[in-house]
Amino acid sequence: MTKLRLAIVGAGPAGIYAADILLKAEKQFDVSIDLFEQLPAPYGLVRYGVAPDHPRIKGIITALRDVLDTGNIRLFGNVYYGRDVTLDDLKQHYNAVIFSTGAIKDAPLDIPGIELPGSYGAADFVSWYDGHPDFPREWPLDASSAAVIGNGNVALDVARILSKHADDLLPTDIPSNVYEGLKQSPITDVHVFGRRGPMQVKFTPLELRELGELNDVDMVVYEEDFDYDDASLAAIESNKQIMVIDRIFRKWRDGLQSDDSQSDDSQSGASRRLHLHFFAGPIEVLGTDRVEGFRYERTEPDGAGGVRGTGEFREVAVQAVYRAVGYFGSPLDGIPFDERRGVIPNREGQVIDDHDEPVNGVYATGWIKRGPVGLIGHTKSDAMETVRHLMNDQANWWSPVQPEEDAIVTLLEQRGVDFTNLQGWQNLDEHERALGAAQERERIKVVPRDEMIAASKG
Numbered sequence: 001m002t003k004l005r006l007a008i009v010g011a012g013p014a015g016i017y018a019a020d021i022l023l024k025a026e027k028q029f030d031v032s033i034d035l036f037e038q039l040p041a042p043y044g045l046v047r048y049g050v051a052p053d054h055p056r057i058k059g060i061i062t063a064l065r066d067v068l069d070t071g072n073i074r075l076f077g078n079v080y081y082g083r084d085v086t087l088d089d090l091k092q093h094y095n096a097v098i099f100s101t102g103a104i105k106d107a108p109l110d111i112p113g114i115e116l117p118g119s120y121g122a123a124d125f126v127s128w129y130d131g132h133p134d135f136p137r138e139w140p141l142d143a144s145s146a147a148v149i150g151n152g153n154v155a156l157d158v159a160r161i162l163s164k165h166a167d168d169l170l171p172t173d174i175p176s177n178v179y180e181g182l183k184q185s186p187i188t189d190v191h192v193f194g195r196r197g198p199m200q201v202k203f204t205p206l207e208l209r210e211l212g213e214l215n216d217v218d219m220v221v222y223e224e225d226f227d228y229d230d231a232s233l234a235a236i237e238s239n240k241q242i243m244v245i246d247r248i249f250r251k252w253r254d255g256l257q258s259d260d261s262q263s264d265d266s267q268s269g270a271s272r273r274l275h276l277h278f279f280a281g282p283i284e285v286l287g288t289d290r291v292e293g294f295r296y297e298r299t300e301p302d303g304a305g306g307v308r309g310t311g312e313f314r315e316v317a318v319q320a321v322y323r324a325v326g327y328f329g330s331p332l333d334g335i336p337f338d339e340r341r342g343v344i345p346n347r348e349g350q351v352i353d354d355h356d357e358p359v360n361g362v363y364a365t366g367w368i369k370r371g372p373v374g375l376i377g378h379t380k381s382d383a384m385e386t387v388r389h390l391m392n393d394q395a396n397w398w399s400p401v402q403p404e405e406d407a408i409v410t411l412l413e414q415r416g417v418d419f420t421n422l423q424g425w426q427n428l429d430e431h432e433r434a435l436g437a438a439q440e441r442e443r444i445k446v447v448p449r450d451e452m453i454a455a456s457k458g
């Protein structure tokens with residue numbers, strides 16, 4: 001029987017689901033899978049993106065962990081594709097590779113002032129509060145007012161973490177330095193700005209509703225944003241999700257006490273306020289040496305499902321701006337890359353080159369295949385499609401000269417790569433739980449890479 005020696009690069013949900021689907025599939029060949037991950041811990045953005053106060057979503061880790069624990073997949077942690085292993089190495093040792101390297105960077109937002117000190121990418125902030133080892137451990141939380149640009153779930157995550165009191169995050173797995181940083185924050189007002197209307201948002205009802213449940217934070221919406229056009233009314237009628245979003249807004253709007261449409265007179269006296277502004281297109285981050293404000297243009301529906309500028313400009317004084325306008329994938333050595341979309345070009349997971357021709361033996365799945373949109377569950381259907389192609393493509397697999405399982409281990413050792421394995425991750429996991437137990441918390445994340453590796457090695 002033929003054997004498929006498969007390398008998967010990236011141990012986020014997409015890579016782990018791909019391995020699981022392949023192992024469970026009916027097939028005419030044996031399979032042996034090696035999973036390479038640049039971090040000493042698996043799970044990608046489930047560990048380093050999903051907000052710490054979303055334990056139900058973080059709980060998906062349990063299902064991913066079950067896949068790794070079946071013992072049919074070898075995990076090589078702390079191994080960076082492009083430096084520690086190359087495409088040529090993979091061709092020497094495997095029949096094929098699936099790239100599932102996701103996205104970790106912010107998409108750009110090209111407006112004046114965006115480079116000023118005090119202007120940040122949401123992805124960087126997320127990496128800080130979720131304890132990613134490759135990001136600075138200090139975050140300058142010195143603003144009393146901050147703007148968050150964007151209307152997706154990540155924008156709401158950022159706004160929520162900024163406005164939430166640090167003590168309310170203590171039951172989560174946030175690293176100690178993140179708790180200390182947030183505890184010092186002088187923030188009183190967080191303003192979220194979306195270009196479009198409240199019925200065109202990209203966030204989900206659950207994330208929106210949660211904002212209204214924050215301790216000692218008043219929700220502030222502005223009545224002028226709720227003069228619905230026909231398209232919005234139709235969306236409420238036809239789309240259950242939008243209907244629920246409208247209901248949540250209605251509750252907050254009912255709390256408004258002023259007739260003045262621009263007034264935020266809905267406050268109960270909480271020490272922090274979270275403002276949601278719609279029909280607000282970003283124009284400029286203001287300031288000379290650092291962020292001093294945010295300028296936006298009031299927009300209006302254009303009748304075709306979009307918005308257009310009205311020529312009315314407004315400014316709000318803020319000392320920090322967070323742009324949450326999307327994530328962006330990174331190119332991989334030797335692999336085609338679509339610079340515009342930030343993805344590996346592919347046809348249903350089969351990687352293709354500049355001439356639209358399949359690149360034999362190379363596949364992609366997850367955010368690096370599809371772009372950085374969609375929930376964890378979507379990476380499963382993604383992986384099914386990619387694995388189907390891989391399985392039907394046997395004639396085009398590589399023919400490795402060193403397919404023995406020990407050979408890749410020897411190569412990494414000869415290169416002096418300080419790689420970890422599944423047992424190492426289990427050790428680190430136990431160590432983090434023990435740190436948490438000492439403070440009656442479920443877990444405290446270890447952040448520095450060398451400490452992660454040390455804990456992995458016991």
Ligand SMILES: Cc1cc2nc3c(=O)[nH]c(=O)nc-3n(C[C@H](O)[C@H](O)[C@H](O)COP(=O)(O)OP(=O)(O)OC[C@H]3O[C@@H](n4cnc5c(N)ncnc54)[C@H](O)[C@@H]3O)c2cc1C
Nearest residue numbers: 010012013014038044045049081101102103366367375376
């Ligand atoms: C801030 C944020 C919050 C989110 N919240 C939710 C939520 O509440 N619910 C939900 O369902 N979804 C949520 N998502 C979406 C979810 O995280 C993604 O759908 C999912 O993680 C994408 O999976 P992936 O495996 O493609 O990529 P990733 O999760 O990014 O995994 C990619 C892996 O590849 C590794 N890697 C990258 N480059 C290399 C390399 N060169 N060599 C080796 N390894 C490499 C990375 O370290 C990482 O572990 C959120 C996303 C973000 C950004």
